[in-house]
Amino acid sequence: MAMYRDHPDRIRALVQEDRVHRDLYLSEELFVLEQEHFFANTWTYLGHASQVPNAGDYLAQDIAGRPLLMVRQADGGIKVLFNRCAHKGTQLVSDRCGNTGKFFRCPYHAWTYKLDGSPLAIPIKSGYEGTRLKDCESGQGMTALTHVAVYRDFVFVRLADRGPAFEDYFGEALAAIDNLVDRSPEGKLTLAGGAMRNIIHCNWKMYLENINDTVHPLSTHESATRAANALWEGHAPDEPKPMAMEQILPFGAGYEFFDQMGGRVLPHGHSVLGTRFSIHSNYARLADYEEAMRAAHGETRASEILQRSPQNAVLFPSLSVKGSPLAIRVIRPLAANRTLVEAWAFRAAGAPDLLFERALGYNRLVFSPMSVVAHDDVHLFESIQKGLAAAGNEWVSLHRGHRPGEFDDAPAQDTNGTNELLMRNQFRAWAEFMTLRMGAAA
Template identity: 75%
Template sequence: MTSYRHHPDRIAALVQDDRVHRDLYLSEEIFALEQERLFANTWVFLGHASQVPEAGDFVTQEVAGRPLLMVRQPDGAVHVMYNRCAHKGTQLVTDESGNTGRFFRCPYHAWTYRLDGAPLGLPLKNGYEGTQLKACESGQGLSVVKHVKVYRDFVFVRLADTGPAFEDYFGEVLGAIDNMVDRSPEGKLTVGGGVLRNIVHCNWKMYLENINDTVHPMSTHESATKAAEALWEGHAPSDPKPMAMEQILPFGSGYEFFDKMGGRVFANGHSVLGVNFSIHSNYAQLPEYEAAMQAAHGAERAADILQRSPQNSVLYPNLSVKGSPQAIRVIRPLAADRTLIEAWSFRAAGAPALLFERAMSYNRLVFSPMSVVAHDDVHLFESIQQGLRAGGNEWVSLHRNFDAAELAQSTITTNGTNELLMRNQFRAWAKAMAPEAAA
């Protein structure tokens, strides 16, 4: 079989104007190239600064298959380093999170490092006198990730030395983070309630596409919405709904609702679904909270923040943001057919506890592995992963509402059921996977 690595023209042929080849989901070689090119050369969401509130607090994570450490410094800054001792390569810490104290100590040979990665000490120091240790990489301490951006406490990294600047890469879609953070009258969010994790046996792109798929809820989640409708039958439209009902009933809103909610795509694969309204637009109002928002932001800005409730905003390639409820999903690829999905909830400083309850409720209801919604999606994702191995048709259709004029534009506003939002992701994928981008 011809290698994709050595025949870049084959990679380019995988993404066509209105369809993509199944190898994007099935090929382990393609997955390895994605780690090297796409995830190393673009800006990837790593974590949130509230996860490391005190000096010495750390979080471990992998990006592009490389183990990283996010560490709070004594001066309050957040640094990111590669999680490997400069001596033999041992991971300095293997816990998901914790506090290392005033320094890192390698568990293998007890080499120590300051919180910023600078070398601190090592056993048998005399044995290195007259050697080249201090002149080589091992003597310089931990390797630091040079390109780190903390945007309103959301921490992003770009592992490659070359690549787009942060603001150039994300552009207008950063407004999705602004909208979420500004829902706090104090402009401050903290991660709360732990993180829901689900390993799905499918390709990561399959999950990311689905975030912009507004046609599937009526069929995929029919049983969940029908059950909710049966339970709510007999109530007047004006009756206050329990939180779970408020969140699940809109999933059955119908094709016209989802089409009219609208969507917008941007360069580099980013998108906003629900630019007009969404299933989150009609949550119960909280007058005291709205008053606090007006006091903090002014009446006009407060109204703009609270009325803007997109369905999903995708910061390509691995972050999906929901301003209301205040929740995010993080997509962490593990293999061509295995993806870790994380669902996070946020507390908004100065806001009522009900907002945090909404985030927690929504994540449990929709994204938990045991939810009444996620199991439908997971079953179908894993079914697609298997079905794509079938013979015959090797292509995945993305034809709905295709218009050749879209190929010449980077920012487009469209209807909510247009598969343009998915095509836009694959065009960004093809651009990042091109040999000149990798170079």
């Protein structure tokens, strides 16, 4: 029996002001509805333009169960197509990425399409004379997505025909991408070094809310920070640190540090953690790089970029951005209890190689499934997924820092760094976009 389909009130009741129901993590039915509604109504990160630098380059990526292709066009533009032949539905490419040349060719019956998806040629063309092929969808070629936004080379899609416009949906949150891109004196980033992929047996929302959880590092990562402190013991506080030490030691900062770093919630689930400072604020300074930034952006803007090093900026629901280091995480839901997380590093044009090495090093140190940090988180995520299935309490607490009517003050507001307001904000947006026009055609 379907408990939630066509029952938006039941779905909204799962998200209360200060807690959420465990079904948000466990229910396969809700996950199916998320694929159908939530991920269709929101803007999802698809990929980066640097992944398709040349005409004919493509990136294949599933979004909410839909196989998509991001394709570089002959005129330099980017188009997003459904990865399916208009004839029988065969996926036109099976590799994750590559170059298709000047056209796509179906491996099943050899129908071909131009890079923009329009039909090019059909074998035994005479067999279709006098038929309705040209008048139906199959004769129009590959289906292109209507709602695609390329913002400073970050490519986002919205699957539903109706929904918020790109700028309206992200608003102030786009400043996190600006901060990332503008760390290049030339304003140009390139994804490099490959992706670090990790499939975790937990619900995607669990991982996403943890990105805004500053209370867990002190206990969850205690063994890693204790070992790092033991290795660094005896060194002067101002002594230059090896990169790994520079990146791991701040994880052991106390609750006061994380509380005072500050946070900001934005409409539609977006947020910034570390509005005052973060664990990334005290990386070694690079005089030549800072001079290049001042020359490129001016004194005021360069200072603003370099001094702003948030812990995490979340562009809900699929992207987490770290301006320093130059890294992103992409959250790809696979099932109610399975999530793919990709960690990527950027090379900034006009910046020293050390910045790229810092991004690669951080991803290996913190996000690799074999790292001294990520294995702690993965173990706990999977433990939570199992624990929530136990009988008894059906609710997950989000009470820390809650006050009644907190969202009545303003759609965007600042808070302390340990307040679970940042998580409550995500679930509030989940309920909004999950039930948006539920029961009506998308």
